[in-house]
Amino acid sequence: MTVAWTPHRFTGGLLALDTANTVVLRGDPRRTFDRFEDPLEIARFADAASGFRAAELGGRQLAVTSPTAIAPVVLSIREATDRLFRGAVSKGAVTTADLPQFLTACAGGLADSRTEIGAPGKPFGDPATPIAFEAALAVSALSLLREDTVARLRICPNCTWLFIDRSRNASRLWCDMAVCGNRRKASRHYHRHRMAADEVKDA
Template identity: 75%
Template sequence: MTVSWTPHRFSGGLLALDTANTVVMRGDAAGFDRFADVAEIARFAEAASAFRATELGGRRLAAPQPERIAPAVLEIREATDRLFRNAVVAGGIATDDMPPFLRACASVLSGGTDRIGAAGTPFGDPATPIAFEVALAVSALSLLGELSRLRICPNCRWLFLDRSRNASRVWCDMAVCGNRRKARRHYRRRIAAGGKAAAREVDNV
């Protein structure tokens, strides 16, 4: 079954975080990988071209041969998640997490001809597309300067950037994770208050 790349799946706020979040409930027995079918990498890249257009300066992502780039993409994804998840939990980057992360990024940047970081064209000239794996590495490296805004959603464990003015965002997506958590709390309260009859009633909603 193909993945529907909905706006919710781009709640991370940055290409590298949305990519890290393609593993759902990471570390949990019920978790799964939306890139298990590597063809999804190309479909994700297409959706991300629109959802991450601001970050990318309007440059589209190209992933014409997802099976060829899959090993590098997954290596960057896993190294990004490990380094930044640990950093949020522990309150700082473990220097020992950096070499695998930097090597994963370097492997796709080596020999490239893109020019990044210019005003208005952060990922290079939008007249042509950029290779997805190159953009992913650039986005992942940019996270090193975003640590103070990085959060882990307490409901789904996704990584996301909190860009709220007072840095108070709790959920990756209030409409999804915030509401699910609220519904669960409500359900537990009804059970505690009214026993099984109340539980059945809530189940039927």
């Protein structure tokens, strides 16, 4: 099934978190599904991410030469990132036992890369040329290890996606207020009215 890569799919705050969130409802075995089940969606995701993550990427386009070929590397980085940083949210710190697998996965994404990153104004290298999606994904994932970033990681209570809380007072609750916040409010409203109706019926 073709995915509509809308702005809501990019509410994680960084490319690595948006990628981790391509597995929907991870904690619910009955309803969970993987938006990268079809490797072709990796290319479509990367194309959309080039626009939605332009600020993070310094304007550099993401390139996918063969979705099928890079899928194992991408999925490895995705799963290691989710495991490490989902744990960091619950514990308030990164667990060193999960670091080797995470670093190995990121190394796989960078193995064939021949680019330079981190220059002033060019966080992901020269914006005039594309960067391989798996390499950019690894760089984005590694950037999450910053102490100030870990402290602002959150899990959305509605959809369980990972996101960075960049609000001034670090009080953001939802990954996307317009979607998850409104859904939760609507659910609470429905249950309040249902309970009120039941009380009237039973009176």
